[in-house]
Amino acid sequence: SLRARKAAAAAALQAAERLLAQEHASGAADFAGLAARSPRELVQLWDELQQAAERWREAQLGPEGGASATRRSDAAGGSRPGANGRRAARYRRFLQAGAALTLLLPPALWLTGAPPVSVWSALGLLAAADLWLWAALRAAGAAVAPPEPGGGEAGKAAAEMLRLRGQLLSGAARESGKASSPDAGGLEAGMRELRRLMEAWGTWRQRVDRQAAEAEACRTEFEQLSGQEQVLTGELEEAEARFTELAARYEDWLRQRRLPEGLSPDGLPDIFALAEQGHELLRQEAKWSARLSGLAAECALYEQEGLKLLAAAETGRVNSISFVAEQQSLPAAPLTDQHRLPATNPTAQHSPATPAAPRHPTPAALLTWLELRKREWDQLKAELLRRESVEARLAEVREELAANHREQAELNLRCSKLLEEGGAEDGEQFLRRSSAWLRRIEVTRSVRQAELAMFSGWDDEGRAELLSLLEHLDAGRLAQERQAAEEAAAELEEERSALLEQRGKLLQEREALTKRGKEDTALQQLEEQRAALRNLAGQYAVTALAAELMGRTRRIYEQEKQPQVLQLASVYFSKLTHGEYRRIVMTLGHKELKAEHKDAGLLDSGLLSRGTAEQLYLAIRLALAETMSSKVNLPLFFDDLFVNFDEYRLHAALALLGELSSSRQIVMMTCHRHVAEAVAGSIPAAAVISV
Template identity: 35%
Template sequence: PLERAAEAWQAALRSCQQCRERRGEAAQAHTAALRRLALAEADSGRQAQTLAALQAEWEAWLAGQCLPPKLTAAAALDLFPLIEQAQQQLERKRKAVRRCETLAAERDAFERGVFAKLGETEDGDAVIALKDWKEASDHAAEREHARKRMEEERDRLTEELSLISPGIGRAKARIEQLLQDAGASDEEQFRHRVRIQEERLRLEADKRQAEALLDAAIGPGRLERLGAELEGRSRDERLADMQTLRGKLEETKREADERRERRGRLHAELEQLEGNGGQGDAVQRLAEQTARFAEQANRWSTLAVCASLFKKARDVYERERQPGVLQRASEHFAQMTGGRYSRIIAPLGEKRLAAVTPTGDHLDSSLLSRGTAEQLYLSMRLALAEEYASKAPLPLIMDDILVNFDRERLIRACTVLGQVATQHQIVLFTCHPHIVEAIGQTVPGCGSVRLEETNV
């Protein structure tokens, strides 16, 4: 127990010592706090003096700025942006006023310049004077532009006139030649003769159509025989023949009347026979067959006439209306073939060529021999070149196109080439000496150039 008491006393002694240490520390802290308080009070006094000085300075500044003396700093901060905006508005106003003054001065100077150049108007408005001047200037510019355009048109027409003057001269010469050929003294008489010629052509067409109808009606070939018989007889004999024919016509009419009467009687007898039995059905079938045969006969005659007319019209078209290319090609082809074929045609509505013999027979190009077919195609080529020469004559270049011709065909083809060579330059390449010899014989004056192998 004594040890516990000693330990408790030691603990209490240590606790007392600690309390004394804490009290000393608290006293030191109190002393330091008093010192800081004194310093703070002294600093607060200085701050109050400074605040009073600043307040006085603030109030003096507000008075200098003509602001309310009770205005706070916070309110001043809100007021400053408005003041800056007002100052900016005032500055813009001053600039606008200065700009207006400048523009007014420029306007006055402009009006003085306008009046000095254009003269003053009655109302003294420079804008009206300027508008009047602008309209007058625009009118003057339009007139100048129109003048230049007319001058350009005059120059163009002058140039066109200079270009077409030779053509006009040739046209006038051609007109004079046509008038002379037609035996007309002026254009009116020429047109009158043209109308007569057109009427003649129309009558000839009507004549050909009538002849076709007569051929279809009386048979082919009989019309020529009748025409030959009539040409060999005099007018009196023709009148006598006409009277005879009229008599025969009257007799034929009487016979027709008699036959109609006989037909009526037969028809009556037939009706009587029909009442006797089954013969009526056979008679009915015979009548139907007869009517059908008559209808078919009428249709055949119509189709025969139409076919004959179509054939004649097609032959006339293929003979007289073929293009210039085919006409030239026909001349060359007839000369190359020695007259075995008279012309080349392109059948109406078909894309092929055919050779026509002097007797009128047509032979398709696919059925010709190789030599004759090449003669046909060479004739077409030469005709096309001659047709195009009216626009721009060009040389013809050929490469061994005569190699498949025999001696007779070769000579005729070279003769045609010589004729074409008078209007076109022809360059013919060949490696066959007999072709060179044939051309030299048939085309006098032709040039020959031998190409060596080293030059090729």
């Protein structure tokens, strides 16, 4: 959530500020000897101090220093004259090569992806080699007298070093620096101590800058989260206000509808559903109650009709019984239809075919009689429905007939109006007059089209003139006028053709003159281009000759004037790669290391593979160790040097180390079993020690 992120950001900010404060406190305690200046001023003073130290060293190694050293060595009964100078010059060249490698090799290892441990190890070894060369250079030269103020270039450089050192250090450190020895050894010791201090200060400044950047990033994140929290808080307050207003309106709505006050909005749909169900049940109840009432009324009516029928049937039965009793009391006589009394049936008067009620009504006979009556009633209802439909259809037909009569009257009225407007007495005369009117319209349209075709594009004056000619001249005169106009038009056409021919000739002459002028201009431009080309050819010859001479000079320098370290490294590199690469070259001007392939030529060290690049750096390292061993063969220490070597490169490197082990001690440390086994197999004299 946002609060958790804000709390985490606040905790991270506090931790970063606490670490930054600790770094500042530790730096203030550890680097109290430095002057209270800005980091940029301290770096600038340190750079100026290093430049002054370089000038002082160069002055120490200059002709005056060499001469004084020679005089002191001659006075002490040293070696032959000039030997120390040549040795110093050789050490100076080695020191320059070592300084170049110190500057180039660690960045190259870093760019090739080497582990940081390897980079720092290489930097430390190269720095140690540079210090050893510097010590050897000092040993080869004469001891330098303590610098005196104003005593030559060395004295000026020493005074500048002391001044810059005083500006770089604080008061207590400056007093201790003044108390130290001002001779060459004291200056070198002070520079070494100051270099260690400045390196530690640079590392501390990097940590401080990193912690400050982290603290700033945490602060920025905390401010962003705080801003988001404020925005969300405002939105939440607005939402709460809207919710409060809606809650009040909801409470009013509940009170108006007499609903429970604690009813939640989520329960309203259920309440509405129950209300709808209740209304539906009430509607169904009313519907079924009405239907039940109708059915009860029908049952009561049915019972009344049944009782009436039963009463009628009972009356007929009584009549028949009395009639039989009377007949039994009279003498016997044939019973005819005239003596029978009809049954008293109210419906018999309306329907002659209606069967009489049974004399002795049994339930089955009564039901049969009721079914017959019901069938007759159904037939009567069907007849009534058919009669109603026929009457409805008859009403529709009557309405349609009335509408047709009205339409006929309207048509008769319109026909009378048309005849009156057309001035005709009957329909036939109206048709003839309409045909004549249509013909007139067509003729009028034709006349208009002819006028448009004749006078299209004519103005009013020309149109009037043409009409005047047509009115005053006959056909013959018009033919003569037309012939004269055609002859004049033919003459004008001939004149136009002659003018067009003359125009074409003039255009041809103009094109010929233009072409001739363009040829002269093109010839002039061609001569100018040729002159410019001759100038460029001369410049190209000079430039090409200069480039060839510079290339030859460069090749001579790269082939013959390379330092001894690179020459020896080229031999080792060729052995390590089995002749795949011939030599290592440092290009003139750019100070870049390149490897010469037997087929591809010079390749930049950054383009080499990881294993080949490490072979190159191993060859340079072995060459540096060999060139520094003019007096004492120092041992070589290697820690997991062959991590990125395949079997082919491993055996080549072990073969070269086996050759070098005859003149110096080589100690290799590894945690890989196959490397130890390869060393034991390639170098029989090697002693394998397992820890």
